[in-house]
Amino acid sequence: MATSTAPPTVRLRPRRTPGTWFRGGGLSNLLFMLPLLFIFGIFSWTPIVQAIVMSVQHTNFLAPPSFVGWANFNQVFHDPEFFVAVKNTGYFAVLALVFGYPIPLVAAVLMSEVKRAKGLYSALAYLPVVIPPVVAVLLWLTFYDASPHGAFNTVLSWVGIPPQPWIQSAATAMPSLVLEATWAAAGGTIIIYLAALTSVAPELYDAAEVDGAGIWKKIWHVTLPQLRGVLLVTLILQIIGTSQVFLEPYLFTKGGPADATITVLLLIYRYAFGSPTGGNYGTATALSILLALFLAVLSFVYFRITKAWSDS
């Protein structure tokens, strides 16, 4: 774990008494530290510890909590929906990579070559990101009307494509969710790539040209290698983000049709808040800890890779 890079301070401290503590600024130090300690103490450290405790307890707020050992984890692994949720989440992540990874890169590379009104291009690309995600999903919910009069189906009819079921069929629901998610997020990724592209040293292109490289060679041998770092970062962050997808399946389909879009986070939500006669908070926490462990492994692998790359 990285800590702050502050240089070590050398201070001569006399014997500590309450008096010296006070004169040494102990009180004001503590005062400045207080908001952080208060907020993190209550809203971060306590719930983290509590999560671990709750995962081995049966808690529904209705009866006092009881220790149940691994039962919550067992319950997760015996729930057929758990495997469906894991499969769906993986599917979402893969689709999001297929749609959402190359498109912004291509767009950014093309946009970086625009000479006039570059700002207009970036602003247009970024506009969907500005729309509040809930509004975006609810708007697309209207677009996804599966009747022949739906907005998207009307557009498809102009080019002779028959109406699509969009989120109303198990087969097309997930791709539809990913399509909206990509639309909503691609602008942000484009801007990151654009920023990275402008930081590629022009001398490298000059040097490549001296060696007789054409446009494609420059992209392949200069641009992409230079973007390697940022590409890896967006890759891993996208996977971490998509593993926790909630908003789209929750608002579009509530996990349907027939559990085709139930995701891990949606399942956690259902365990905790989905039953009208009392939530199963222990199981929900157990599943969230499993997800956290998975993400930790992912981050670890990623750090090893980036480290290996930056060392080489």
Place this chain on the structure above:
Amino acid sequence: MKSPRRVVIASVAAFATVIGLAACSPGSTTSENGKVTITVASLVPGSSKDAFAAFYARVQAFEKVNKNITLKPVEYQWTGPTFASQLAGGTLPDVFNVPFTDSQSLLQAGQLADITSDVNKLSYASKFNKSLFAVASKSGHIYGVPYGPYAYGLSYNRDLFTKAGLDPNKPPTTWDEVRADAKTISDKLGIAGYMQFTSGNTGGWALTEQTYSRGGRMEVKGSDGKYTVTADNPQTEAALAWLKELRWTDNSVGHNFIKDWSGMNQYFGSGQTAMFPSGSDVLTSLVQTDGVDPANYGLALIPTEGANSGVLSGGNVATVNTKTDAAQKAAAVKWIDFYYIQKLVNKTQSVADAKTLIASKQPVGVPQLPIFDKATLDTSLSWIDQYINVPKANVAPFQDGIFNQNIIAEPPRHTQELYAALDTVVQAVLTDKNADADALLKAVNKKVQALIDADTF
């Protein structure tokens, strides 16, 4: 970026204001001088201005006769997926309602206030339909007052029937006729002839009704008192097969299949479907939130066929929050009595209620089942006969037949979990041509049976 000083001053000012704001979250209090304040569930979010006006008028009428009680109405809607967090969060109003299916498990868990002594003070306490009251009582203690019992009915749009060349006065009486009419409407008008609930536990609710209507049952009580889940019974399979025909052969059920209670009402209200099965009391909500004109609305009996067939019936229980003190509990029961029951037992209140509804363009005469007995219900209806604005002929197909029907209560054990599991099956049949209904129903059996077996009571 402004100067840091101004930023800090601005944020301090913002905080000061907001402390005040945060303090006005709804709460209930009993003060020294005998004044009592309680929060009461009003209408579902998004109800029309008129509907709220009618509700507030009743609130004012109540406060006029109960000068020491102040009511704070808060909008409220029971939905399976959101109730648990409200319950756990302690954010329920002092008077709220839950469906028949949930009151037993909630009171077993100590989540409903014991209002026995206050209810017993009511003059008509002894007249309540005992079997109805059982949903909210336990060993002689009362935890809620059932109201608004409904039976399933087939709601239909009379205009659309006429436009499709069907006789709106002759709604379908068998499932085959429902299918045929749905196809006619769908073919002629290009909209859904029939729609089916699928989401938010309503899919299971409607499928259970269709099972009952064919004589099947979702849960069966053994001789040892243990319940067995029987979701894979032949009648449920027949209901799903029927639905499958409408979807994949006739294509008469529309194109959108994720619909909960509110969503369905919206489809019906905007003329996107001509028929849908739901509670017989749905018209109130259709008028309140979806702008449906009662003159254009028809309600028919759900077709019943085969031995043991019947109509699913449920209702709501008005319940009191456990956080209330004795004075608030008394006030809460007074309000339940005033708002939910008095119109059925007291002529003056009955007329006053009807007049308020009329003034706010709300429906009067929405079909309902009796809480006491049919005679009491008929008497109460005779008081307000001149105010009834739901054309009687339109709901006659339902009203005239319902009392000859076999009324069947909802499945008693883990009802909502059962419904939630069945949602998935209904969705699968409607969205996947090759869905294996039998395998899906067997999975429901397994899942819900495990919950029942784990019960300690």
Place this chain on the structure above:
Amino acid sequence: MTSVTQPAATPEVISATGGAAAPEVRSRRFLSRAPKEAEAQDRGIISSMDWRRPGVRAAMRPIHVILLIILIIVGIGPLLWLAKSAITPTQDTLREPMALFPNGVDWTALSRAWSDPQVGIGTQFLNTLWVAVGSWGVQLLVATTGGYALAVLRPKYAKIVNGLVLGTLFVPAVVLLVPLYLIVLHPPVIGAPIINTFWAVWLPAGANAFNILLMTRFFNNLPREVFEAAKTDGAGPFRLFWSIVLPMSRPILGVVSVFAIINAWKDYLWPSLVLANPAVQPLSVRLPLIQPQIELDVFLAALAISTLIPIVLFLIFQGAFLRSAGLGGAVKG
């Protein structure tokens, strides 16, 4: 915790992009360099020589035009449709969603969406502002004082506290969902439940380790001689904080502010759990609730109104948005 979908950003992630590794150099570059300057200074993949080749020009011009058209359709198209449908009668939108006012314009939906006593979202609109302003205030307070204490005052226990704070970066927000909900119901120290008050969103928003990280890194790189000089002049820790450190930190305060406000505006899951009362609901919570209850035209008008402020803010502060996206996107994914 402001967003459950917010990935657990880690310090290495940030230094990998160079985002906050050296605030003096990095953030100043991010915050002051306008896109136009960059365009003038930097050359791209295609050299001026390449541009002179007719083949390149013939290919790139249409590509850029096509790109622009695609961006217009994708970026503005849905918004224009929303604007149109907000003033189109429901039945027209249902039957001919892509037609332009087949039966005229209906302005009443807009006013109903805003001020109808029941479906109107005026209250929730203000709530959204409150949520954003409060979250911003709490985050700024915790991040500045905490960062100052950790990086400038440096008491002995600072290392432990810093470790504990950064450790939370590795815990995804979803783990906190249920226990944090419990805490909001029965908060320690505070006592009374804060559910259904704005505090339930504001206070957890303050526990943002990424803010602390940005702050401490920035403060660490401020020249310590300035602090020593101020101390020699008799400035106490409060004056040092107020008159020296804060004024020097404007760039990083800007970055933290943009993140705080954008996150607060976007968040859904957490507010939907803790702000159930309509009187305190922000728009993101309200809109899905009323969607199945109200007529389509009024609902689309409500969506249009909800989009207005973010769009206007974006058009005004375009540069700041895009720059923080360049930095923040790398962190938020």
